[in-house]
Amino acid sequence: MTETMEFRTYSSPHLSGPSHVGRLMRGVMLAAVPGLLMAWWFFGWGVLINLMLALATCIGAEAAMLRLRRRPVRATLADGSAALTALLLALTLPPFAPWWIPVIGGLFAIVIAKQLYGGLGYNPFNPAMVGYVVLLISFPREMTLWAPPQALAEVQLSLVDTLAWSLLGTLPAGTGVDAISMATPLDTIKTQLGLGLTLTEIQADPRFGDIGGYGWEWVNLGFLLGGGWLLYRGTIQWQIPAGVLGGLFVMALLFYAVDSDTYASPLFHLFSGAAMLGAFFIATDPVSASTTPRGRLLYGAGIGILIYIIRAWGGYPDGVAFAVLLMNMAVPTIDYYTQPRVYGQERK
Amino acid sequence: MTDTSYPEIARNGLWNNNPALVQLLGLCPLLAVTTTFINGLGLGIATTLTLIISNSVVSAIRKLVRPEVRIPVFVLVIASTVTVIEISMNAWFHDLYLILGIFIPLIVTNCSIIGRAEAFASKNRLRAAFTDGLAMGLGFTAVLVTLGALREIIGKGTLFAQAHLMFGEFAANWSLTLVEDYRGFLLAVLPPGAFIGLGLIIAVKNIIDQRRARRPVHAVAGEAATA
Numbered sequence: 001m002t003e004t005m006e007f008r009t010y011s012s013p014h015l016s017g018p019s020h021v022g023r024l025m026r027g028v029m030l031a032a033v034p035g036l037l038m039a040w041w042f043f044g045w046g047v048l049i050n051l052m053l054a055l056a057t058c059i060g061a062e063a064a065m066l067r068l069r070r071r072p073v074r075a076t077l078a079d080g081s082a083a084l085t086a087l088l089l090a091l092t093l094p095p096f097a098p099w100w101i102p103v104i105g106g107l108f109a110i111v112i113a114k115q116l117y118g119g120l121g122y123n124p125f126n127p128a129m130v131g132y133v134v135l136l137i138s139f140p141r142e143m144t145l146w147a148p149p150q151a152l153a154e155v156q157l158s159l160v161d162t163l164a165w166s167l168l169g170t171l172p173a174g175t176g177v178d179a180i181s182m183a184t185p186l187d188t189i190k191t192q193l194g195l196g197l198t199l200t201e202i203q204a205d206p207r208f209g210d211i212g213g214y215g216w217e218w219v220n221l222g223f224l225l226g227g228g229w230l231l232y233r234g235t236i237q238w239q240i241p242a243g244v245l246g247g248l249f250v251m252a253l254l255f256y257a258v259d260s261d262t263y264a265s266p267l268f269h270l271f272s273g274a275a276m277l278g279a280f281f282i283a284t285d286p287v288s289a290s291t292t293p294r295g296r297l298l299y300g301a302g303i304g305i306l307i308y309i310i311r312a313w314g315g316y317p318d319g320v321a322f323a324v325l326l327m328n329m330a331v332p333t334i335d336y337y338t339q340p341r342v343y344g345q346e347r348k
Numbered sequence: 349m350t351d352t353s354y355p356e357i358a359r360n361g362l363w364n365n366n367p368a369l370v371q372l373l374g375l376c377p378l379l380a381v382t383t384t385f386i387n388g389l390g391l392g393i394a395t396t397l398t399l400i401i402s403n404s405v406v407s408a409i410r411k412l413v414r415p416e417v418r419i420p421v422f423v424l425v426i427a428s429t430v431t432v433i434e435i436s437m438n439a440w441f442h443d444l445y446l447i448l449g450i451f452i453p454l455i456v457t458n459c460s461i462i463g464r465a466e467a468f469a470s471k472n473r474l475r476a477a478f479t480d481g482l483a484m485g486l487g488f489t490a491v492l493v494t495l496g497a498l499r500e501i502i503g504k505g506t507l508f509a510q511a512h513l514m515f516g517e518f519a520a521n522w523s524l525t526l527v528e529d530y531r532g533f534l535l536a537v538l539p540p541g542a543f544i545g546l547g548l549i550i551a552v553k554n555i556i557d558q559r560r561a562r563r564p565v566h567a568v569a570g571e572a573a574t575a
Contacts, residue, residue, distance in 0.1 A: 112544065138535040 021120070024235060024286075025080035029087055031230045032281060035222035039091065042149045042215035045162040046095030050102045051087065053166075057106030058086035065115035081120045085109050088128035091277055092321070093135075095147040096157075096180050099166045101139065105131035125328045126288045129321040136321070148182030149215030152207055155179050185213030186273050187317040189264060198261040212271025220276040227280025236284040239293055243300020244279035244307070245270060251308035263312065278307070278320035288328045295331075295338035302327045354479055361483025368491035368546075369553050373460035377451045378492060379542035383503070386510050388496025389489070390444045391451060394433055396485025398455050399464060401429045403481030406469040413470075422465040423456075430456045444513040460488065491549065498545050503537035505530025 039047045062082035066073045089105050109131030117123045136143045150156055155175050157165065164170050171180070183191065185208055192202045202208075211217045230236045252266035269275060274282075283289060283303050290299035303323045310319025367373050374395070382388045405425045413421050434452045437445045445452065455461070464484055469477040501507055505527040515522075535541050 134535055137538065138533050139531070140534075 021079040021081065025084045027233060027235050028230065028281065029080065029084055031226035031235075032087055032091065032223070034225045035219055035277060036087075036091065038219045038222035039095075042151075042218060043095040043147045044150055044157060045159045046097070046147060046157075046166065047090070049162060049166050050093045050095065050097060051090040053099055053102040054086040054090040054093075054106045055083060057103045058082045058089070058110050061107050061110040062115070065111055066119075069115065069119070071119070076119070079120065082110060085114070085128045085131075088277075088282055089131050092128070092132045092274060094143060094145055096145060096162070096165060097142055098169060101135055101142055105135045107131075108134045121287055123287055124331070126282060126285050126324050129282060129324050132321045133325060136316070144187070145177070145181045146184045146187070147180060148207070152182065152214060153180065182207065184273070184317060185209075185216060185268075186311060190317050193262060199264060200261065203264075212268050212273075212275075216273070217271040220271040223276035223280055227276065230280060230284075236280065237293070237296060239296035240284045240289060240300040241279040243297045243302075244283050244304040245275070247301040247304020248275060248308050249304070251305055255312065269308065269311070273311070273318040274320040275307070278303070278324065282320065282324055283327075288331065290331050290334045290338070292335055292338040292340055294340075295334040298334050298338065299327050299331065302330065354476070357476060357479045358483045361480060361485075362487045362490065366487040366491065366553075367460035367463075367484050368488050369550050371460060371463065373463055374458040374488065375546070377454060377458060378488075378495070379539060379546065381448060381451050382492055382496040382499055382542060382545075383537050384500040384510065385493060385497045385508055386444070386514055387447060388492035390441070390448055390514055392485070392489025392492040394437065394448075394452055395455055395458060395461070395488055396482065397433055398426065398429050398458075399461055399485040399488075400478060400481040402426045402461055403464055403469040403477040404474060405429070406465040407472060407474045407477030410470045418470060419462075419466070422462055422470075426461055426465065427456050441514060447513065460484065491546075494549060495542065495545050498549075499536045499541055501526055502533050503535075503541060504532055
């Protein structure tokens, strides 16, 4: 039958990739699950309550803004970028934050930092980090009330108790705010060094654990695991995490070698605070990060170095958010000077 | 320009060509001072007075000044005016003067003042120049006051705090506490709050202008559809 014979030809390229924004975002969220579980295990139900509140706020705000801007609501929400912003924001918040902390943070992240700039793909700053920084400078007291790891806590709040604290601000009878708060390892180092103690004395405290602080090292390990999976899947390129962790490591090593009584070890820095979360999940945001291979390395290294500078000499115990936002500002310049040479183009 | 009508001048100053919302001039004091309603009002009145006096003087001497040296002359006029206002404020509103601080002498560098001198006062009669100064000053004050009120409400949960600095002792209890036990939203008081707030006010103005511009078009389209 000649008329049924077909010889289809297609123009190149012939490989169709299964990747699109929604799939990418869901992959990143899935990769954050180990770290999220670790955070829940060590810091309690507050982590999940923050996540739920942030998710509801971010998705609601995104839908409202899309309606106002007369953009397709359902299709845009399905890309999962608002949910990912909510997840990253929630992971940075103190576990026992009052309910309005994730709500205000989520509103700022989506409405001001993302939609007012034109939505996904147009925001020069990482939305989750804008939300976090707004909260940090506006509500320092709530934002520094960090929870102790469960095993070191005087009381362990159940899900219902944590909900009551988050929504109503009430604690079970006989429990004070002091019982559910403890300075983070990074914060402790900062304040105790100010009192003239040496690091060896400070780190004898049980909250310092083995490497990066009890609980914190496991949370960071969880994010390292998820980050490794993202690298393996090709969702993120190696340059940014390598830059961040390399920059942080080299800076920490230099100062640790000079004076190990004042400057914590490089491994402590890599496994404490938001180092791994920042390196694999936050700095790699495809919209606000650098897009050239060499640029990504520079951008990451800048973040790593800034994190160390803020941790060691800045006013805040951790500096991932500030470092990421500062380097976001440098991205256009970095991209301009690191454009890859087109094949055949003369070297300047 | 010489035959501009007074309602037109007023509309330009207050809305269509508002120094803060459309020309985007004088933003430095605008953003720095508007942490409260009263601060905004204080700077607004000082700027309005400067605009009225400098506009009037520049208009009065416009035929005596050679065009080659007009800018230095305008600057001298504005600087003298601001100096007089600064010293008067220091004498009669000393506490407010201390809060507004460097931003009173800095009115000299407010671009909208020399802008009006050059663009309007030097080409128009005295009464028109006076009206323009008043309208532009009131337009600027309106934005200062709106932004100040916005930042005070969001940042501190109060309104008209420290009104006695301006209206004397009988205004001491004007301060309204809008939200009891408000924790304060520090961002609104800090400089980023000023930028975000001004951006939102400009956006609202643009929305209103767009709605207005669209209305006649709709009417025409409606007629065409029924025809």
